[in-house]
Amino acid sequence: MIGCGTVGSGVLDLLQRREEDLTRLLGRPIRVVRIVVRNPSKPRHHLASLISSGVEISGEPRRVTRDPGVELVVELAGGRDEPKTWILDAIEHGRDVVTANKATLAFHGAELFAQARAKRRCIYYEASVAAAIPIIEMLSNGLVANQMTSLSAILNGTCNYILTRMEFANLDYSAALAEAQAKGFAEADPTLDVSGGDSAHKLALLAGIVTRSHIPVESIYTEGLERITREDMEFVRQFNYSIKMLAIAKRNDQGSWELRVHPTLIPRSEILAQVRDEFNAVYMKGDAVGPMLIYGKGAGGLPTASSVVADIVRAAKGERGTPNAHMGVTPALVPIERIELRNYIRMTVLDVPGVLGRITSFFGMRHISISSIHQPEARVNQPVPVVLLTHKTSEHVVAEALRDLETARLLTRAPTRIRIEE
Template identity: 45%
Template sequence: MSERVVKIGLAGFGTVGSGVAKLILEDADAIAARTGLRLELACVVDIDTTSPRPVTLPAGVLTDDLNRLYDDDSIHIGVEMIGGTDVAKQVQLKMLAAGKDVVTANKALLAEHGNELIRAARVSGRCIAFEASCAGGMPIVSAIRTGLTANQINSMYGIVNGTCNYILSNMTAQNQDFAEALAEAQQKGYAEADPTLDISGGDSAHKLAILASIGFGYEIALDDIFVEGIEGISIDDIRYGGEMGYCLKLLAIGQRDEQGRISLRVHPSFIAKDCSLARVAGPFNAVSIFGSAVGQVMFYGRGAGMMPTASAVVADIVDVALGNSGTTF
């Protein structure tokens, strides 16, 4: 199979950015054999160019100068792994203006400014791919966008935050109180030092806003989503629910009614112990989608972490390079 070289500029060399670089450098031959695309890292940009990472870059690839990415016409795809909503937004806009397609895992930015960014991409004749933004390694965005394109999506619900699921799973299985379960999640790297965005339900709302925009075909704002987190959950809530045959999960829920109106909410929910979602434990995610033709389908997998998220980012890079990511929000 003849190969086509695809040069990539990576902005952000933290945990996930390191995973992306690792996959591109170490699996380039396997990816080329499967796709006919030879992925090459033209540059990796980060303000920290000295800290050790789990991957060694070729000499001269790492830089702290973003203009090197913007100004290199040989770079086809810009990968934004910076995070946040301010600098990252400007980086994506400049990538698009420079004629680069964009790949990102930035759920907060997409939830807050996704429609603006997509309009900028259309003006520039480029695309933004964001599989890794919603469920780590689970290919749920591409499933909704292409695999379920013959369906009207009527509802979706699921577990989209591994931190909360780990905490609630431990409260259920280990009889831990909330503070103890949170501390263990932080110790094992499943929760941030400041877990507010996760435990408040904000992270799940970001992901629901993106999935609902694609699935229901509406522009969704975060203010459209009712959000309640798990901070107020006690071990007594878990115990009493268990006695009645239920377990507690933080669910992201989107529904279309008979008049076509959409309701969106994130909140703790009691579900029957024999429900498939009840068996999703620890940091894993799972989402059920109900389509008009296919019925119910369910996606399950690791929703975060360096390599699962990097897997989705590299899949997006390949999709963009093959011309399969033109349709987004």
């Protein structure tokens, strides 16, 4: 095992709790041989019994990746580029690898999976997406008979926690973020999460399985949730929508895929809108199964460790059913500009006579069809929000209109646009 933080400790805990069961299931025990940590001289009381039973604590990854007594390398160190060299080294030396490292796989997956194929080794990575939820197994095995046609997922617990608190506790973004940080659901530097970057890493992995190919992270359109305000939440609630940070993969009739991560309005009656707090969920459709949803904890030591141990068991059974075999070319992707979506647009205008007419004709001229418009009462000459929902409109048309709005002197502040999915 390389890395022994929250997840690693969870794995050791579960291996111990389930020792008898797993030994009976596999016909042999799972034995931890070595643990590599950054600072091996730091006292680790929770490892005391392992150390006294002969487990070596080392600072040198090669003690694990190259030891002939090691059958399986479990990489739980985190980071992006360094783990790549360990995984490659392990494969090079004939070991299978279990990893929970979405960033490494999303950025170096093409190289790692190709190397695993060449050496007939296997990389197991269930824990890298949505922690406890066995979504990778499900897409790779359970739904193998399906052409998946779409996938809409809540893959980042930090974002979902923030949005839940904004929606139900009326907090603004920064208060919700501060609360998430205090509760351990957000990092001190939350950028990777709130920017959608982490969701994009995970979507790249899931879309890779679904399209049986390699998806570069850079090909996923990604937008963060930092600009959503309490005012947006209030409007959205009024219209019976929720805002969720969704990672979306959709296949069109030509077999091309749109891949995107952004805050999204979804009807409150949708089952995804019921996914609250730090939970994750994946809603998907296949040509045989129709719609399906899976929901569970998307972070945390034990939930993640549950999937790591499942992978260890799979490896011990010699099951090689991962989609690695497919990882090859990138499928045709639909650029974001070519997608048509409904939109929520919130603008702030000076409440002067005729302003609503000027707004609607601004959008009318650009062939953006408005499905509804809302303006609360306000005092004349005071800034007032105007919210409109559009019918399906090409992204490039909306983008152009939003750019034009900035120079049109209609608004007192930059507008907020959030995409809608039904």
